[in-house]
Amino acid sequence: MSTGMAPATGPKTNLPNGGVGPQAKDEPIMDCDIHELYYGTFKAVRDTKIPIEKNAITAFIGPSGCGKSTVLRCLNRMNDLVRGFRFKGMVRYRGKDIYDPAVDPVAVRRYIGMVFQQPNPFATSIFNNVAFGLRINKYKGNKTEKVEQALKRAALWDEVKDKLQNSGLSLSGGQQQRLCIARAVATDPEVLLMDEPCSALDPIATRRIEELMIELKARYTIAIVTHNLQQAQRVADKTGFLYVDTTQGGRTGYLVEFGDSKEMFENPKEQYTREYVRGEFS
């Protein structure tokens, strides 16, 4: 990995987070500054600047089509897979612009993991699902230990410890999503992006994932997209509200307001935010 962005990958391990050094407390770990973002000729997002603080949960809320998932997918360059994607702006991770042409998007994704809306385990055993990230990074240490640790962090270990060789697809939806979280944390990323991780789950499974997120923020920095305002209120430290601007012909999303969640929900500054969080439009 000669990306130049690795802070100090220690010699002990080849995992991304191996040699992360201390960092100033109030400096955000990621700084997302989107000037303009296009899919082909469609301008999807404009003027969105969201800092993401270390060991905190940052939520993106807003109506459908406001580009909140698009913004999230910018943070680990998942949008590169979309044809016609063009980006003007900057996404800084530890001060380094990940859209710098010299940066390898593959390496970025090893530091900034992702959990998707639909649980998407691979069609292989539970063990192999979690060990996938270790394999692609050619992890030399004890895989079994690492898999157990990841499953424990994802609060799934007790439910699957006796059936690690069963297919990941045999689990229930909520368990599958926790398996995906285990898979993402197995390689010790620094940031976890979650794109509506509970929208395909029932309320009980949702509750478990929310509790899990709060546990996980001690170790990881989390950014989450959610449709569920209560969820953002329950888990997020910071919240960004995005809205759709239809005045210039298209449907372009932009950031209306960003701040502490408590402040956002109890005392929003902008009128749009106020109407949205009170459920006056959606």
Place this chain on the structure above:
Amino acid sequence: MSSPDPVPSRHEHETFLHRVEEEAAVNPFEGVDFSELEVSLYRPRTLLNAILSCIVTGMTLLALIPLFFVLFMLIWRGGQKLSLALFTQLPPAPLEQGGGFGNAIIGTLIMVGIATILTVPLGVFTGVYLAQAPGDSKLASGVRFSAKVLTGFPSILAGVFAYGAIVLTTGGYSAIAGGIALAILMLPTIILTSESAIAMVPAKMKEASIGLGATNTQSVWMVLLPTAMPGILTGVMLAIARAAGETAPLLFTALFSNYWLISHGQLNLMQPTASLAVLIYNFSGMPFKNQVELAWAGALILVALVLITNLIGQSFSRQQVQQ
């Protein structure tokens, strides 16, 4: 938004409640003729339904007749001759009794094996390319079109092509030439089934792998191919089953041989090679009873081989990942 909703007056409200009660009192099923719902063949709709069901069932049974007849003839005529000697002995000379076609079974297996070794990597990788190429890729649509055209390619032309390209340039009929002719027939099937098997892997799985920091290559090797494997193997088995039964391409390329491929302890793939299909073709036309009986037995064994290959292929397809 701030203007207050008009509150209905007391009178309006009472009228509304009264209307609701009135509507509820009316029998909601009034006007429905329940005799309409009874099943009766006197009704044209039901009668037509019954007649069409009979026709469809009858046609299906009719379609089964040739299939069962062929199988019955094969088992009846070919089964009489079945013995271990068929597998261990060489074809008899005219008027000679006994004999077998061990060399033809081995020849078929070897030539199909050569074709499989040639086509599986080529076909599967092409399938990966086609499944991964962007929708407007000219190369991908060109290859896909050619593969589709090739699926309907007359097998005798594959033979003529291999005759010109291999037999004439290497100076003789050979198992290699036969294998290449069969490969031409297998390739399009493998390409197209691999492509569709890979395209059927849910996109979210590839997304997951990319999201975990896998390269494209890692995603293909560790996620797409393993997940698509049952489908790919089904396609390979179907292609093998088709190639094993081909006669025309082998007539031009491998011809036939009355001897073993291995002589003096050495396997020689550059000599004319026997195959079950060509043996059936040659022997069934001979005026000798023994040869004709051998052709029937050969046909039975060939069908059994193809059937087994097909069954293996189907067992793979049952393991296909459910989305």
